[in-house]
Amino acid sequence: MDKDKKVQLIITIEGIYNFIVLILKTVVGFATGSLAVMSDAVHSLTDVMNNVVIWMVMRVASKPPDQNHPYGHRKFETIAVFALASLLVVLAVELIIRAFSGEAQVPITEPWALGLMGLVLLLNITVTIWERHWAKKLDSDILLADAQHTFVDVLTTVMVIVSWQLSTLGWWWIDKLAGIGVAAMVLYFAFGLYQKVFPILVDGYAIDPDELTKAVAEVPGVLEVRQVRSRWIGSKKAVDMRIAVAADMPTVESHDLAHQVEDHICERFNIVDTSIHVEPYHED
Numbered sequence: 001m002d003k004d005k006k007v008q009l010i011i012t013i014e015g016i017y018n019f020i021v022l023i024l025k026t027v028v029g030f031a032t033g034s035l036a037v038m039s040d041a042v043h044s045l046t047d048v049m050n051n052v053v054i055w056m057v058m059r060v061a062s063k064p065p066d067q068n069h070p071y072g073h074r075k076f077e078t079i080a081v082f083a084l085a086s087l088l089v090v091l092a093v094e095l096i097i098r099a100f101s102g103e104a105q106v107p108i109t110e111p112w113a114l115g116l117m118g119l120v121l122l123l124n125i126t127v128t129i130w131e132r133h134w135a136k137k138l139d140s141d142i143l144l145a146d147a148q149h150t151f152v153d154v155l156t157t158v159m160v161i162v163s164w165q166l167s168t169l170g171w172w173w174i175d176k177l178a179g180i181g182v183a184a185m186v187l188y189f190a191f192g193l194y195q196k197v198f199p200i201l202v203d204g205y206a207i208d209p210d211e212l213t214k215a216v217a218e219v220p221g222v223l224e225v226r227q228v229r230s231r232w233i234g235s236k237k238a239v240d241m242r243i244a245v246a247a248d249m250p251t252v253e254s255h256d257l258a259h260q261v262e263d264h265i266c267e268r269f270n271i272v273d274t275s276i277h278v279e280p281y282h283e284d
Contacts, residue, residue, distance in 0.1 A: 120157055
């Protein structure tokens with residue numbers, strides 16, 4: 001099974017898990033009258049919808065290059081990560097609004113309901129660790145972003161359980177304080193995702209130009225590196241450059257030299273797409 005199929009399978013498994021969590025939280029929310037738990041259930045509904053969207057995006061991102069997308073469809077994955085970061089920002093705003101909303105409803109506590117929420121918390125922690133492991137193993141930005149989203153679910157569930165229990169004792173202000181704290185952490189995670197995807201979306205360099213130039217110049221036969229450019233294609237790197245070789249070098253030899261440069265930099269920087277233009281060198 002290739003990488004994209006594995007990512008889709010992981011997202012499918014998580015989607016099924018989130019649907020089960022949605023049902024559990026809804027049952028607890030209705031049974032206890034806890035507004036916090038019901039709000040968390042609505043959040044789980046957005047998780048399910050998010051999994052569906054990611055799955056559909058990965059179906060597109062895994063397609064090979066075509067006439068309309070000669071560099072492939074990997075930026076669809078980057079766009080999905082951007083959307084996930086934006087969803088985290090919306091969630092943070094929602095938590096802040098909830099913290100200052102001032103509802104005075106006092107829920108009830110049921111041992112079985114508390115046990116179910118504890119089970120949800122343990123499952124969220126397990127899924128976060130599992131998904132983060134596969135995100136690193138498959139080098140998938142979208143899985144890593146979703147794992148961070150699931151970790152936010154862990155923090156949110158902790159906040160919900162604590163505030164739910166303490167609100168039954170009349171300590172309403174703890175609910176507000178916890179909401180603001182979790183919202184701040186959610187915004188921090190969202191900022192980290194934005195930092196990761198913005199350079200890709202605006203075609204920031206994938207490899208430091210000085211390091212790339214130095215590596216190309218190490219190949220015997222390259223007399224001058226006149227231009228190097230790199231960019232991201234999703235989580236992959238693409239490079240194009242102009243190099244100068246001896247003016248009297250035969251075409252076949254210059255072609256072979258270009259292949260040597262390509263092999264050298266691809267091995268060092270894990271590049272998947274290269275375009276090398278060879279020019280004759282003339283001393284000024």
